[in-house]
Amino acid sequence: MLNNYFQHQAHIFDIECNFRCPDDCNAPGCRKADIIVEVTLFDLIRLGRFLTTSVSDLFSQYCHLGLMICEDNIRYKKLLIKMKKPCLFLSGNECVVHDAKPLNCKLFPESYHIMGLLPKLSKNPLFYTFPCLKKPIVISEKRKKALKKLRRMSLLEQALSHAYLFGVPSFIIDEKPLRKKLRRNHPKHRNLSLQDYDNLMNKFLKSYSFIESVMKKMSRLDAESEIKNLFEKLKDRVMMEHLMEKMVRPVVVHRLERNDIKQLKRSLYPPAICFM
Numbered sequence: 001m002l003n004n005y006f007q008h009q010a011h012i013f014d015i016e017c018n019f020r021c022p023d024d025c026n027a028p029g030c031r032k033a034d035i036i037v038e039v040t041l042f043d044l045i046r047l048g049r050f051l052t053t054s055v056s057d058l059f060s061q062y063c064h065l066g067l068m069i070c071e072d073n074i075r076y077k078k079l080l081i082k083m084k085k086p087c088l089f090l091s092g093n094e095c096v097v098h099d100a101k102p103l104n105c106k107l108f109p110e111s112y113h114i115m116g117l118l119p120k121l122s123k124n125p126l127f128y129t130f131p132c133l134k135k136p137i138v139i140s141e142k143r144k145k146a147l148k149k150l151r152r153m154s155l156l157e158q159a160l161s162h163a164y165l166f167g168v169p170s171f172i173i174d175e176k177p178l179r180k181k182l183r184r185n186h187p188k189h190r191n192l193s194l195q196d197y198d199n200l201m202n203k204f205l206k207s208y209s210f211i212e213s214v215m216k217k218m219s220r221l222d223a224e225s226e227i228k229n230l231f232e233k234l235k236d237r238v239m240m241e242h243l244m245e246k247m248v249r250p251v252v253v254h255r256l257e258r259n260d261i262k263q264l265k266r267s268l269y270p271p272a273i274c275f276m
């Protein structure tokens with residue numbers, strides 16, 4: 001069943017696909033540490049089948065837990081699984097797992113185009129060296145529909161992966177205590193990078209055995225029966241709708257304290273101003 005799901009995704013991706021990476025591209029997205037490639041458990045399962053490697057081995061060798069800025073409120077960051085950079089699947093400028101690469105790799109840059117985000121992206125200095133963003137991207141209506149479908153699949157996979165590994169579909173971390181500690185540790189360091197946050201956050205998570213618990217859950221997915229259970233959940237529409245809602249509007253944020261993770265009831269959105 002899961003193989004059919006992956007084949008279905010590959011079929012959707014091929015619909016009226018005309019995009020080709022330019023020959024002069026040296027794969028900056030696969031190299032730059034600041035460009036996040038989020039991976040879901042289903043990406044790891046797909047890669048695992050392609051490479052005949054277990055999910056836990058793939059995670060340990062090629063991925064790590066990291067943070068992404070929450071666009072709705074930059075005080076908060078979201079925990080996710082990231083590809084290590086430079087990606088270890090890169091050989092020269094070629095992706096050696098092209099046919100089984102994560103959905104986020106497949107969707108770039110076309111999905112940004114259909115979301116209307118390409119102008120914003122091309123103004124971001126991180127993306128100045130992307131030759132694919134220098135020319136217009138033409139996408140047929142049929143392909144737009146297909147890409148939207150694939151993106152929705154990717155979001156559902158993300159929500160379920162986070163719920164499975166972290167207990168909630170959106171694990172939001174308050175960055176303020178992390179920033180304070182980083183400032184104390186590196187007083188001369190003017191610009192804190194996302195890697196600084198990732199390193200400190202991983203240290204904290206290791207000390208509370210959070211990483212150990214994530215690894216245990218990853219190892220459970222080395223058994224086909226657990227993969228099947230996870231896939232059954234992905235097919236449960238009611239449960240997935242509920243997870244998606246919680247992913248989009250998280251109401252709990254996490255604060256990493258010296259000995260524990262504290263949960264705080266917070267909304268990422270500022271309260272509406274009421275004049276009455």
Ligand code: SF4
Binds near residue numbers: 094098
């Ligand atoms: S999986 Fe392939 S496309 Fe994705 S980041 Fe790695 S090398 Fe690049």
